[in-house]
Amino acid sequence: MLPEDGHFAEDVAATYDESSADMFRPEAVDPVVDLLADLAGDGEALEFGIGTGRIALPLSRRGVPVRGIEMSRAMASRLREKPGGDAVPVTIGDFATTHAEDARSAAVVYLVFNTINNLTTQDAQVACFHNAAAHLRPGGRFVIEVGVPDLRLLPPGQTAVPFHISPTRWAFDTYDVATQALSSHYVTIVDGRAEHRSIPFRYVWPAELDLMARLAGLRLRDRWEDWHGKPFTGESTQHVSVWEKPLD
Template identity: 75%
Template sequence: MDDEDGYFGEAVAATYDESSADMFEPGIVNPAVDFLEELAAGGRALELGVGTGRIALPLARRGVPVHGIDLSRAMVARLRAKPGGDAIGVTIGDFATAKVDGTFSVAYLVFNTIMNLTTQDAQVECFRNVAAHLEPGGCFVIEVGVPELRRLPPGQNVVPFHTSATRWAFDVYDTATQAMSSNYVEVVDGRGSYRSIPFRYVWPAELDLMARIAGLRLRERWAGWAREPFTGESDRHVSVWEKPAD
């Protein structure tokens, strides 16, 4: 794996769309695109962690100009190879600090990608970076899971999320630091492989405070893209913070 690509180098990029195939289903993608198109309101959109274009491409097909930021050249190469991929501008870099020309009506981070920033400082800097790119009245949208700590009995720090005869996947939590990792074990032709990706889980209230530090304010929070009510039982949230128009 190319170090410049972080944890999403060629080995991951080559099979990313297939391994995440359920997230590419129209029933998953279309509500997110509907939501973001509405917030863009005819303006430009900035996707942090644009990847292979799961959201950027259909949003661009709606007529929304999209620019992406991503650290992984391998993932962006997959985006470029798709129909319409060449029309999406991409800045290679860390989305917590990378700068893009112009301003945007909406910026967004989907599919838990805020957690790829593995320190609180980096997550705060991400909010500040987004605020600097938003036009007055613009919005920052994050889709991220609620930490599943309720599934951890005393003395346990592992939550499995996939088990089969040839593949096992599990999250490991450190509740003292909010560090976590997603771990994958796979057996192919009798040979095993192991991959681990670090994350930092983050709470909704913590994100709200990060937004306030960056000069943004919470506008709305939902349990999903169809604006389902967010409750104590929700396993994820779609939150929108707004840059004051004044």
């Protein structure tokens, strides 16, 4: 059984910002906030898996009212401790099914940094789209940033793909192509001893996400390779997709 905070309990939350430092740099954050602020306009934004506030806090500073849903109390606690954190209400729960407290119809709901993959079943991912649609006002947008599965890197018989190698830290993904299960493994050398952590995910294809959106009554509006609007192609390793709730 998972601990109350899932895979992002206190031991992870305590060092999350430092371990993901590259994603907190202005060049990684600003394009995300620019697009989300533009989509929100004069409306409200809701972040699924708000974490420690990497995107929500600068978006709030832009004047966009932001709310969040987060399973990990430890991560949400880190957000509240930061400047401006008290202005971002967070509802604790699974973002696939939890309704944000006192939430009005949002102009934009968003999921960034591969967080859709934290839902480890197709049913949960489908439920997430329905939950997003339930929070959106007519004409509102649901935005997801997620990687394209790296299956082309797998030669026959291989199930693991490394993505970080250094003298003190190794990280690699393992794939089960029959179930779309993906696990990220992290090995860190601390005081000469190896510490291992593993987090399960479910990878999902762009076309599969589009079908989930249709089931929830949403339609694809835009898809880019990145937050700068670079065209999405067969060589893209990630995508930013925007689905829209019809006006009628």
